[in-house]
Amino acid sequence: MDTDLIRKYNVPGPRYTSYPTVPFWEAASFSESIWLDRLLAGFLATNRRQGISLYIHLPYCESLCTFCGCNKRITRNHAVEERYIKAVLAEWNLYCDRLPEKPQIAELHLGGGTPSFFSAENLKRLLDGLFSSADRASGGFEYGWEGHPNNTSREHLNVLYDSGFRRVSFGVQDYDPTVQRAIHRMQPVENVQRVTEWAREIGYTSISHDLIYGLPFQKPDSIRQTVLETRRLRPDRISFYSYAHVPWIKGNGQRGFQDEDLPSGTEKRALYEIGRELLEMGGYSEIGMDHFALPHDALYQARQNGALHRNFMGYTTTSTRCLIGLGVSAIGDAGTAFAQNEKEIDAYINRVLAGELPLMRGHGLTETDGWVRHQIQNIMCRFKTGWNPQDWSTEEWSQLKPKLEAFYADGLITYHESGLIVTEKGRPFLRNICMAFDRRLNQAQPIQKLFSQTV
Template sequence: MLDFAKFTKYSKPGPRYTSYPTALEFSDAYGYDEYINKLESQDSSRPISLYFHLPFCRNACYFCGCNVVFTSKEDKMIRYVDYLKRELKILSSHIDCNREVLQMHFGGGTPTFFSASQLGEIIKEIKKTFPNFREDAEISCEIDPRHIDEDQMRVMSEEGFNRVSFGIQDFNEKVQTAVHRVQPYEMTKAAMDLARKYNMVSVNVDLIYGLPFQSLETFKETLDLSLTLSPDRFAVFNYAHVPWLKKTMRKIDETTLPLPDEKLQIMQYTIDFLTSNGYRMVGMDHFAKPEDELFKAIDKGELHRNFQGYTTKGGADLVGVGLTSIGEGVDSYNQNFKDMKEYEAAIDAGKLPFERGVVLNEDDLIRQYVIMELMSNFKLDINRFNEKFDVEFKTYFADAIEALKPFAEDDLLTMDESKIECSHTGTLLIRNICMPFDAYMKKHAASSKAFSKTV
């Protein structure tokens, strides 16, 4: 048994690296005109990945870090669908909409808080705007099992959705009550049965460790129950406690949160449990059955990480639509307004609801490659890096190599002239291992409120 207590020294604030640079570097210094120029000059031969943010929820889940709008009013939903349509129309004047779409994702909020007819209306407008969906396009939706019915699942199936992700978080009733999300096992099973009835190719479940009142023993029970559902993929996330950013998290009693060594034990047990039950680990927090396409991507070195998690659909420009949505170009990130009034005002003025972003310089692109390789594959081929960027890795990253030596001494990784590779235990601390390559960490080092803790 590993001495997890010794690894608690790595428990410090750090990014999750869904992007590099992270969203903390986004600013309005990247202006609207420059954004439009970037959008209009995109390479038309590159495919598109679409993300739609459907932000509404009826009630708050206290653990949630997403940008959500709490409502039960039908008129707000109808109004938002109208603004999405108008945003798509403006977008179509700045981008070649005949480009191939290889991925589309509905995130939230709770996308299935919208009715079946509203979902159908949104999807039809998307397909009218972007008519060239690839035959094998990955079309997915996040689903709260408390808000899904057969009509909604039928509409998604008829419109080509082939992947769904169900939020479970934890099956323990005490934990569920503490985070304000009571969701019995039977309800989750019924939702997953519905997904299979309507031929969803891949069914994912999300779990979170680090929640109030969780322990290794209670999480073992959650894993046992989750396994009976036989999902195609698991996503097992470390709870990010950021009450200075999310007011609802202030309702969580911090004294009930598990300590870092317990969280490491939970994650180590999860890895061992899922791998012994036919799943393989993918990146930092995902697990999938061996026949999953993610593994072919790993073997080819083609696994990618973006704001939607791990994907095989790399080499595409990500277009974000809706409140707070984030897009990604070859050398830029852009984000829509977070405030609904500002979002609507921009569209009313005939403009895209762009608020801020960042343009990547050459150093950003070099560091982005290294960090995303480590986050996706837990290793970096140094020779491949040298050839790709015509840069001598050990010279360019001399400071990072020095900073990684303690990790090597703790058997968390191995380094030589040709590669950096994480050990089994090192995968638990991959965020920490990436941080020495992050040029922006120094300016955030003094702040305890920049990021959630890595452990």
């Protein structure tokens, strides 16, 4: 581990689940009519050939996890479930009324929040309502959801399996009690083992465990213990995320510990390297950034055959031109436009039930945006990208080339005038390499905090 490189490149930067990243969306490029026009174009381009993607945000949690930066509401009042599901289905119907043919759903993901906060019965109501207006894509589909090990029941797993779900991810984070207390996420390994075994028995073909490195009080021994326990349970894929410390984001709940309780940049990277080595010794392969999979898993196969894709749901094996986001704060992607829903639950529900699409903001991509997005997608998913030298003006190339030279001098890439390849040494710095291509970020030079550290 090169500590000098970590100090040099540990700067705030996007995770690039989209380009442009949300802080650089332009209000002037967006309206409901622009979104619907571009969504329709994306839908027609992909629905019959591949199907479309659907993301549903289920925001409720019974307790606050202090590491979490997601949009959520903390409550133990489960009466909120029915009204929220009613709103999501109303939003879905607003879209279906505007589409010229029945949607074919190739990719479906339930995220949160805590989807397993909802009863199995209410999740069934939600899915039955969705598929009353849509079909499962005939060419194949991949459906996944996120479960909390403490409240996922066998009934949850059965109901979703019966609706076509074969992927489930369980949030583990860390097994060390000191770390768990700091992040307010107390769950013994026995709970994780129970739901993992249930999922296998039912027939799920891709079970994922989500781990995080860089958490407060996390030490090398806790990472070793967590990874070894994870290896013992043998999930098909593992997300090994870098903790994104962004306490300046309103309402994200990142409190309960002090900044000095967090590992430094070099200590944090050392935690990742310990985890990565143990995972690879256990037969897992690193996929993209912060993801690992066993050779039989579809994520590994997508990396091998060049089909790996990255969007607001992270790395996926399915790429469609149309992603519709349903629920509070959900983001849709029409290929040439993004749209995000209201971020406050009551505002979202009230608008939907009044018959309005609950759009809050969005961005219509320019031709240049699309080109940059393609380069960043290649780097994040394939560790390489290429271009026609004529794509760059003399001024643009003169700005990019010194950055590429610096990466090359540090051994992070090889490059020529028509492309680059990220070296093994450069993979920890994917976000930094992408930032060199991020024209909006480079032009804006933001003076306020927007992103977490890249390392």
